[in-house]
Amino acid sequence: MKLPARFRPVLFIVLLLVGWQVAIDRHPGQILPGPIAVAGGIVDLLRHGILFKYIVASLFRVTWGFSLAALLAIPLGLMLGWFQRGEMAFYPLIQIFRPISPLAWIPIAILWFGVGDSAAIFLIFVGCFFPMLLIAMSAVRNIPSIYINAGRNFGLSSSEFVTRVLYPAVIPQLLVGLRITLGIAWLVVVAAEMISVNSGLGFLIVDARNAGNRYDLVVAGMVIIGVIGLLLDLAMRSLENVKSFHWSSSEE
Amino acid sequence: MSLAEVITKSSGDGQKLKLEHLHMVYGQGAESVPVLEDVNLEVSDGEFVCIVGPSGCGKSTLLNVMAGFLPATGGTVTIDGEVVSGPDSRRILVFQERGVFPWLTVEGNIGFGLAKLSREERRQRIAHYVQAVRLQGFEHAYPSDLSGGMKQRLQVARALAVNPDILYLDEPFGALDFVTRVIMRGELHRIWQTERRTILFVTHDIDEAVQLADRVVVLSSRPARIQDILTIDIHHPRNISSPRYLELRDELLKQIGLAYEI
Amino acid sequence: MNSLAKPRMWERFFWPVFAAAALLALWHYSVRWTGTKVFPSPLSVEKGIVQLFHKHLLWADIGDSLRRVALGFGAAVIVAVPLGLFLGWSPTTNQVVNPVLQILRPISPIAWIPVAIIFFGVGDHPAIFLVFLASFFPIVVACVSGVSSVPPNLRSAGRNFGLSAPRLLMRVIFPAALPQILVGLRIALGIAWLVVVAAEMIAVDSGLGYLVIDSRNSGKRYDLVVAAMLMIGIIGLALDISIRSIERFKSVRWGFRNAS
Numbered sequence A: 001m002k003l004p005a006r007f008r009p010v011l012f013i014v015l016l017l018v019g020w021q022v023a024i025d026r027h028p029g030q031i032l033p034g035p036i037a038v039a040g041g042i043v044d045l046l047r048h049g050i051l052f053k054y055i056v057a058s059l060f061r062v063t064w065g066f067s068l069a070a071l072l073a074i075p076l077g078l079m080l081g082w083f084q085r086g087e088m089a090f091y092p093l094i095q096i097f098r099p100i101s102p103l104a105w106i107p108i109a110i111l112w113f114g115v116g117d118s119a120a121i122f123l124i125f126v127g128c129f130f131p132m133l134l135i136a137m138s139a140v141r142n143i144p145s146i147y148i149n150a151g152r153n154f155g156l157s158s159s160e161f162v163t164r165v166l167y168p169a170v171i172p173q174l175l176v177g178l179r180i181t182l183g184i185a186w187l188v189v190v191a192a193e194m195i196s197v198n199s200g201l202g203f204l205i206v207d208a209r210n211a212g213n214r215y216d217l218v219v220a221g222m223v224i225i226g227v228i229g230l231l232l233d234l235a236m237r238s239l240e241n242v243k244s245f246h247w248s249s250s251e252e
Numbered sequence B: 001m002s003l004a005e006v007i008t009k010s011s012g013d014g015q016k017l018k019l020e021h022l023h024m025v026y027g028q029g030a031e032s033v034p035v036l037e038d039v040n041l042e043v044s045d046g047e048f049v050c051i052v053g054p055s056g057c058g059k060s061t062l063l064n065v066m067a068g069f070l071p072a073t074g075g076t077v078t079i080d081g082e083v084v085s086g087p088d089s090r091r092i093l094v095f096q097e098r099g100v101f102p103w104l105t106v107e108g109n110i111g112f113g114l115a116k117l118s119r120e121e122r123r124q125r126i127a128h129y130v131q132a133v134r135l136q137g138f139e140h141a142y143p144s145d146l147s148g149g150m151k152q153r154l155q156v157a158r159a160l161a162v163n164p165d166i167l168y169l170d171e172p173f174g175a176l177d178f179v180t181r182v183i184m185r186g187e188l189h190r191i192w193q194t195e196r197r198t199i200l201f202v203t204h205d206i207d208e209a210v211q212l213a214d215r216v217v218v219l220s221s222r223p224a225r226i227q228d229i230l231t232i233d234i235h236h237p238r239n240i241s242s243p244r245y246l247e248l249r250d251e252l253l254k255q256i257g258l259a260y261e262i
Numbered sequence C: 001m002n003s004l005a006k007p008r009m010w011e012r013f014f015w016p017v018f019a020a021a022a023l024l025a026l027w028h029y030s031v032r033w034t035g036t037k038v039f040p041s042p043l044s045v046e047k048g049i050v051q052l053f054h055k056h057l058l059w060a061d062i063g064d065s066l067r068r069v070a071l072g073f074g075a076a077v078i079v080a081v082p083l084g085l086f087l088g089w090s091p092t093t094n095q096v097v098n099p100v101l102q103i104l105r106p107i108s109p110i111a112w113i114p115v116a117i118i119f120f121g122v123g124d125h126p127a128i129f130l131v132f133l134a135s136f137f138p139i140v141v142a143c144v145s146g147v148s149s150v151p152p153n154l155r156s157a158g159r160n161f162g163l164s165a166p167r168l169l170m171r172v173i174f175p176a177a178l179p180q181i182l183v184g185l186r187i188a189l190g191i192a193w194l195v196v197v198a199a200e201m202i203a204v205d206s207g208l209g210y211l212v213i214d215s216r217n218s219g220k221r222y223d224l225v226v227a228a229m230l231m232i233g234i235i236g237l238a239l240d241i242s243i244r245s246i247e248r249f250k251s252v253r254w255g256f257r258n259a260s
Helices: A005-026 A035-047 A050-082 A084-097 A102-113 A117-141 A145-153 A158-196 A201-210 A215-248 B003-007 B059-067 B106-113 B119-132 B148-161 B178-194 B206-212 B243-256 C011-034 C042-054 C057-089 C091-104 C109-120 C124-148 C152-160 C165-202 C208-217 C222-248 C250-256
Strands: B015-026 B033-044 B048-052 B074-079 B091-094 B166-170 B198-202 B215-219 B226-231
Touching: A005 A035, A005 C091, A035 A050, A035 A215, A050 A084, A050 A117, A050 A158, A050 A201, A050 A215, A084 A117, A084 C011, A084 C222, A102 A117, A102 A158, A102 C165, A102 C208, A102 C222, A117 A158, A145 A158, A158 A201, A158 A215, A158 C109, A158 C165, A201 A215, A201 C109, A215 C091, A215 C109, B015 B059, B015 B198, B033 B059, B033 B198, B033 B226, B048 B059, B048 B206, B059 B091, B059 B166, B059 B198, B091 B148, B091 C152, B106 B119, B106 B148, B119 B148, B148 B166, B148 B178, B178 B206, B206 B243, B215 B243, B226 B243, C011 C042, C042 C057, C042 C222, C057 C091, C057 C124, C057 C165, C057 C208, C057 C222, C091 C124, C109 C124, C109 C165, C124 C165, C152 C165, C165 C208, C165 C222, C165 C250, C208 C222, C222 C250
Parallel strands: B048 B198, B048 B215, B091 B166, B166 B198
Antiparallel strands: B015 B033, B015 B074, B215 B226
């Protein structure tokens, strides 16, 4: 087909949606909604003003949890990565904590923070903290020793060294790490909201089902979650491109 | 074919490779870039031909077209009377780097094209070519354990093992240090003396061309045409300080437009 | 790389043990000083673990969680690897399909639970489906990336030796991409383990995730909660170590030469 390349994925998506709708129509009495019903659900949410409220609530929690994790994990990780003994000491511990799903922290979160926003933010924090820590540690470890020797060669003081060699050298990797962790945060917030709060996109999914089997809203919520997650990812990528322009072009 | 027949295959008679009015253009319409223009060449069986030219003139493109990896925009490449229309194991290309398969051992690499042979024949062939490129003792080593020069030797062994008619080498020693390069030239020459194949060797190193080739094809800068063909009429072993050698070398340098006084 | 002298061999064991001991001490004394009645001390957690093992609860739950991971992850490998290889092989197809994947990927597997229940009912099956879903995307991404980063010379060499397209895929592209595929598998397994625990907290009533939630709900047994969390961490780590050991095989080790 002589369709311009840019439109081909759109056509593909349209085909999938059509296929979905046809499959639904073939099975009347099916609980799962078709794309038309889902679109109707989205309009519904917009009309009741819920959509934006819930999106903002989810983003609010993500921002808090993610930022707190970054503020703590990055400096800590940079330090641990720099001092070999620090890394040796904490690496095994981190490796044990990391595979524990943030959701498994729910009982403790509720114990410490009660049910509500703080607990959800704590879960996001936990979900982001360990991956960020590891990425920061790895970023420092991967600084080519050439840079470090050059810094020493030019007689930089410690603070100058940090700002003029360390920080620029780790930024590209940290940005990639932040993007990945933001994706994790978005996954966790939805899961956390399905359990412990009463607003947000995750809550929407649980609530829509519980209060009347509104599966059109359930799937509408899923679609919106997907789209916003993708937008967050694209936003972070454009940030990467702005900054890393200076650095990655010097490599190879 | 027995091993003996394989090794002494070339009888040095007649034309092996023929390029007729070869044109190569990249891109289309307004953005088209002509790379090769009306290239004509005939290479005899068992000949060692070097192709030199300024950087970016299209030497590698020419080689890729001859090997069948790129379709020419115009003209033909004929080998033994047959038109070249795609890659074929009768004409193997040796790359400058990243050509060996890193997940296979030395034996595995050399045996890569030998799937159709019987087990015993395969074993024999591999053993022969391990010897030929002097990699004995490294049969079970992986490319990550080998030096740059050894990896190139491995590529040559792998190429020869399938008994090709023609060997194309694309700046095979370009990624190696000077000393290794000199040693490798000797190795290649030694192998060529034993396993006579037609060789087309692209290089940017003039000395290399004069040291190895029967004939040297000089390409002009882009769009490349054959500017000149020099016959190196010195017997092997070639003394790199002999007057004739220096004469030929200077002639080539002049052809490329390089000053030879610094 | 740091300002202090090179650490000795014994320090490799000393420091982690020291850090762990310090953490345990900190934990123990915080529990004492805050006088909390609910949050467990290290000792009570240890007792809890022993209790769970004796009651054979822990084995059954561990088995359930691992089984779900095995099935979901296994299914994901079987579907995602060929798909990923194909998408990597054909950039035009990838360009068409990729946007769909990019929209589906950020949807937390947990958000799929209601839909999963519609299709699979309750119990094991939705959990396995969620694990499948979560493992699927990282594997596809890794396969596409692995295929597209195969050096062109290797492809050309394969064609040069007369390999047809399927043979080329099998004998050149796949082995060349394998290290990256393995990295994707390792990441996917880590995610699978996270997701199975989460799924068990919501939609199933067995497994380690369920144990965490249940211990709290039926009697506020926080010692068992923390015990279960530790088991989750340790088993997750064990899974990661086992899949990493595949990276040491000779035919893929070349791709990990610089891995730490």
